[in-house]
Amino acid sequence: MNAQAALTSAEERETILETLVIQAELGQDELVRAGLATLHPADVAELLNVVEEPEIKQKVFSFLDPDLASEVLSLVSSLSRAELTQELSNAALGDLVERLDSDDAADLLGSLSEEQARAVLDQVPEQLSAEMEQLLRYPADTAGGIMQTEHVPVPEGTRVEQAIEMVRSHSEKVPDIHNVFVTDHEQRLVGVLPLRKLILARPGESVDKVMDRQVISARVDLAQEQVAQIFKLYDVVSIPVVDADGKLLGRITVDDVVDVLEEEATEDIYTIAGVQRSGTERINLVSDPVLKRVRLRFSWILITLTFELFVALVISKLFVATIEKLAILTAFIPVIIAIAGNVGLQSSTLVVRSIALGTISMSRTARIIFSETRTGFSLGLICGSITSTVGFLMNMKNPEVFQLAFSVFVGMVSALTAAATIGTVEPLVLHKLKQDPAVSSGPLITAVNDLMGTTMYLLVATYLQR
Amino acid sequence: MNAQAALTSAEERETILETLVIQAELGQDELVRAGLATLHPADVAELLNVVEEPEIKQKVFSFLDPDLASEVLSLVSSLSRAELTQELSNAALGDLVERLDSDDAADLLGSLSEEQARAVLDQVPEQLSAEMEQLLRYPADTAGGIMQTEHVPVPEGTRVEQAIEMVRSHSEKVPDIHNVFVTDHEQRLVGVLPLRKLILARPGESVDKVMDRQVISARVDLAQEQVAQIFKLYDVVSIPVVDADGKLLGRITVDDVVDVLEEEATEDIYTIAGVQRSGTERINLVSDPVLKRVRLRFSWILITLTFELFVALVISKLFVATIEKLAILTAFIPVIIAIAGNVGLQSSTLVVRSIALGTISMSRTARIIFSETRTGFSLGLICGSITSTVGFLMNMKNPEVFQLAFSVFVGMVSALTAAATIGTVEPLVLHKLKQDPAVSSGPLITAVNDLMGTTMYLLVATYLQR
Numbered sequence: 001m002n003a004q005a006a007l008t009s010a011e012e013r014e015t016i017l018e019t020l021v022i023q024a025e026l027g028q029d030e031l032v033r034a035g036l037a038t039l040h041p042a043d044v045a046e047l048l049n050v051v052e053e054p055e056i057k058q059k060v061f062s063f064l065d066p067d068l069a070s071e072v073l074s075l076v077s078s079l080s081r082a083e084l085t086q087e088l089s090n091a092a093l094g095d096l097v098e099r100l101d102s103d104d105a106a107d108l109l110g111s112l113s114e115e116q117a118r119a120v121l122d123q124v125p126e127q128l129s130a131e132m133e134q135l136l137r138y139p140a141d142t143a144g145g146i147m148q149t150e151h152v153p154v155p156e157g158t159r160v161e162q163a164i165e166m167v168r169s170h171s172e173k174v175p176d177i178h179n180v181f182v183t184d185h186e187q188r189l190v191g192v193l194p195l196r197k198l199i200l201a202r203p204g205e206s207v208d209k210v211m212d213r214q215v216i217s218a219r220v221d222l223a224q225e226q227v228a229q230i231f232k233l234y235d236v237v238s239i240p241v242v243d244a245d246g247k248l249l250g251r252i253t254v255d256d257v258v259d260v261l262e263e264e265a266t267e268d269i270y271t272i273a274g275v276q277r278s279g280t281e282r283i284n285l286v287s288d289p290v291l292k293r294v295r296l297r298f299s300w301i302l303i304t305l306t307f308e309l310f311v312a313l314v315i316s317k318l319f320v321a322t323i324e325k326l327a328i329l330t331a332f333i334p335v336i337i338a339i340a341g342n343v344g345l346q347s348s349t350l351v352v353r354s355i356a357l358g359t360i361s362m363s364r365t366a367r368i369i370f371s372e373t374r375t376g377f378s379l380g381l382i383c384g385s386i387t388s389t390v391g392f393l394m395n396m397k398n399p400e401v402f403q404l405a406f407s408v409f410v411g412m413v414s415a416l417t418a419a420a421t422i423g424t425v426e427p428l429v430l431h432k433l434k435q436d437p438a439v440s441s442g443p444l445i446t447a448v449n450d451l452m453g454t455t456m457y458l459l460v461a462t463y464l465q466r
Numbered sequence: 467m468n469a470q471a472a473l474t475s476a477e478e479r480e481t482i483l484e485t486l487v488i489q490a491e492l493g494q495d496e497l498v499r500a501g502l503a504t505l506h507p508a509d510v511a512e513l514l515n516v517v518e519e520p521e522i523k524q525k526v527f528s529f530l531d532p533d534l535a536s537e538v539l540s541l542v543s544s545l546s547r548a549e550l551t552q553e554l555s556n557a558a559l560g561d562l563v564e565r566l567d568s569d570d571a572a573d574l575l576g577s578l579s580e581e582q583a584r585a586v587l588d589q590v591p592e593q594l595s596a597e598m599e600q601l602l603r604y605p606a607d608t609a610g611g612i613m614q615t616e617h618v619p620v621p622e623g624t625r626v627e628q629a630i631e632m633v634r635s636h637s638e639k640v641p642d643i644h645n646v647f648v649t650d651h652e653q654r655l656v657g658v659l660p661l662r663k664l665i666l667a668r669p670g671e672s673v674d675k676v677m678d679r680q681v682i683s684a685r686v687d688l689a690q691e692q693v694a695q696i697f698k699l700y701d702v703v704s705i706p707v708v709d710a711d712g713k714l715l716g717r718i719t720v721d722d723v724v725d726v727l728e729e730e731a732t733e734d735i736y737t738i739a740g741v742q743r744s745g746t747e748r749i750n751l752v753s754d755p756v757l758k759r760v761r762l763r764f765s766w767i768l769i770t771l772t773f774e775l776f777v778a779l780v781i782s783k784l785f786v787a788t789i790e791k792l793a794i795l796t797a798f799i800p801v802i803i804a805i806a807g808n809v810g811l812q813s814s815t816l817v818v819r820s821i822a823l824g825t826i827s828m829s830r831t832a833r834i835i836f837s838e839t840r841t842g843f844s845l846g847l848i849c850g851s852i853t854s855t856v857g858f859l860m861n862m863k864n865p866e867v868f869q870l871a872f873s874v875f876v877g878m879v880s881a882l883t884a885a886a887t888i889g890t891v892e893p894l895v896l897h898k899l900k901q902d903p904a905v906s907s908g909p910l911i912t913a914v915n916d917l918m919g920t921t922m923y924l925l926v927a928t929y930l931q932r
Contacts, residue, residue, distance in 0.1 A: 237703050
């Protein structure tokens with residue numbers, strides 16, 4: 001395949017993959033084998049993600065030679081990985097663990113039951129087994145959880161030509177070498193040497209002379225979001241990972257960070273939209289059964305429902321008489337709560353995203369809250385004027401039309417002011433309390449706004465009826 | 467400064483930066499100068515982003531030596547960049563254009579008025595000026611718009627030792643060299659050679675022997691999101707950019723792609739939450755005046771408002787009599803529309819994000835829609851049962867309680883089924899029509915759901931009253 005041509009046309013690539021999926025499903029194995037041979041490992045992974053039946057997936061996977069298979073396995077989705085490995089023997093899994101990069105091997109082991117992981121580790125050389133057990137001990141969402149142990153360590157004082165020789169000897173085991181890491185006699189990191197500098201240095205020179213001493217590194221227990229921030233901020237392609245004493249443990253490469261950033265963005269989006277609670281399993285839109293979708297989504301809905309039933313209680317206990325006297329009031333409840341919901345969600349989303357991108361500093365919170373409150377008030381004046389004018393024109397024959405129009409106006413202004421303020425304050429407070437600020441958005445804000453908006457609106461109407 | 471220590475503690479870094487901001491605001495220039503000298507360029511950029519007064523920003527910037535200043539300028543936010551450059555003379559801007567990487571220089575020129583950009587280009591050497599004008603012709607959101615022209619081109623047949631010499635001669639002008647690109651006599655790209663391979667090859671060998679011929683490249687007119695997909699899919703750190711004839715034009719490095727991914731995620735989040743319309747200027751939570759916030763946010767709110775006023779019209783024309791007879795119906799309108807809004811937003815967010823991540827294939831749309839419809843129906847059964855039971859218990863003394871409970875149940879089931887279905891179908895249709903699927907989420911879905919939910923609920927109640 002001409003990778004270049006296929007890649008520049010996303011449609012063409014999609015067509016090729018869909019053709020292969022159909023051929024695989026029809027059992028045209030020879031065509032599939034021939035097609036696979038022309039694909040980049042990443043495209044094979046994509047193909048396996050799209051194939052739906054686990055058996056066909058496993059069959060296509062079995063066509064790959066062992067080295068390609070392990071590379072593909074590190075590229076497929078976690079769902080596909082689970083389906084591809086569930087039928088493999090412990091010996092085959094052990095073989096994969098040996099071939100995979102250490103971070104992918106640890107991910108694979110981590111997806112197995114503890115029992116099976118132990119059985120698989122019995123199949124691999126003792127040193128690798130010990131290394132894996134160590135890696136598995138780091139929490140998945142920390143630098144330790146995403147790092148790989150493969151790297152090129154070079155002792156202080158090594159000459160450049162020796163260092164190049166070390167790169168050569170590691171180049172089989174260590175993928176994508178961009179830097180070598182220089183360590184002292186206690187394995188503590190003292191410098192970093194990009195290949196670009198290594199290539200340009202004189203062969204006899206000591207690496208100490210040419211290495212960068214201002215090293216950007218991550219402690220093994222640093223949260224993965226903060227690791228991603230480091231990559232973004234300092235535009236680096238790989239960073240060393242060290243323990244509390246500064247000892248070199250491994251490295252993190254930018255491609256893993258790209259995944260972290262996408263993961264974090266997805267989590268924020270799902271939390272803002274109240275799709276499912278963070279930390280729970282992801283919903284797969286294509287393959288998950290209805291029951292699982294319902295279960296994962298209901299946990300958020302239940303919170304909204306509880307709040308909203310409280311809104312219903314307030315209306316039924318306090319405002320039924322008001323509505324009996326002027327039923328047209330009901331027509332504007334959806335308007336007020338929808339716009340308040342909209343404004344509150346805008347404020348909270350702006351705050352949540354700014355926190356995630358690191359573009360607001362916490363010393364400015366008072367100013368941010370004040371600006372947002374005034375924005376909500378201004379939007380309230382505009383939307384309140386429009387809505388009460390429309391309400392007035394729609395009900396000109398109703399003797400109570402002034403009562404309606406005034407209640408709508410005051411209800412809208414107070415609901416939108418409150419919505420913007422609460423929408424801004426909630427995520428800021430959660431962030432101060434070291435909670436996920438995204439949790440406050442969507443459903444929670446909506447429920448609080450509905451209560452505020454409805455109550456203010458009907459309170460004014462009730463007062464005017466006296 | 468020990469960069470490593472500062473970095474592993476985000477709080478410490480924040481404290482240092484906030485101290486410098488205060489010192490700058492107090493005019494303690496000597497302390498600021500001393501502090502700046504210890505910082506990484508990325509941290510200086512962060513500092514300038516946080517300083518609020520443009521004059522102080524400009525003063526701090528003036529403390530930097532020219533090379534550091536240009537690097538910092540490429541790292542600050544676009545807002546800061548505008549503020550830092552607005553007071554500079556055309557000669558100073560020309561000097562910056564010469565020092566900056568070509569992509570950043572083009573961004574800087576692109577942020578000026580056409581007139582001023584022309585005046586600045588008059589200050590720089592003719593060749594650079596022509597190169598810049600060419601770069602500025604590519605749309606900002608394409609491969610051409612984010613690429614830099616700096617790269618290391620090596621003709622076919624070059625020997626490895628000569629290629630290394632070419633890297634050396636380019637290393638001043640070309641930052642972060644990871645690959646050299648091999649071209650034929652017509653400047654067409656024929657291969658890529660990672661530095662790792664270059665360092666390990668025998669000096670006398672021809673680059674043709676060791677280069678990768680399966681080149682992953684981007685056509686200059688490829689959309690930036692698709693460029694980002696290529697980096698994600700193939701785990702690369704830089705790719706060459708070619709024209710329609712395969713001629714090499716420049717390269718894109720992974721750090722620019724990280725920015726694109728963040729940008730796309732932010733745009734999706736803001737569109738889903740209806741913060742502002744895509745393509746419009748971003749709202750800055752700290753510094754933007756209220757008027758600008760209102761203006762940018764109102765464009766979405768106006769759409770919701772129009773829909774919701776239609777909901778109000780429907781209720782007031784069709785259902786006032788129903789509510790007059792049974793005012794308690796009003797109490798459950800917020801419940802039904804909030805939960806329907808929640809479910810619809812869940813479905814549309816799942817679809818929008820899956821499209822963005824490329825995890826759903828368009829051949830599965832029927833299955834996706836069917837699963838989501840059933841999910842909405844199931845959630846409707848659950849929420850309908852809970853809500854009508856609560857409604858029943860809250861109003862047991864009301865003779866019409868069965869009418870209420872039944873209307874709530876049917877209203878909830880039909881509203882949630884419709885919400886999940888519409889929430890799934892809308893973004894899929896928009897995607898098929900090559901529109902941004904995120905537009906359908908949030909406000910639009912909410913408005914349609916409110917109309918459906920309220921109408922179904924009150925229709926059933928009206929029917930039962932006959």
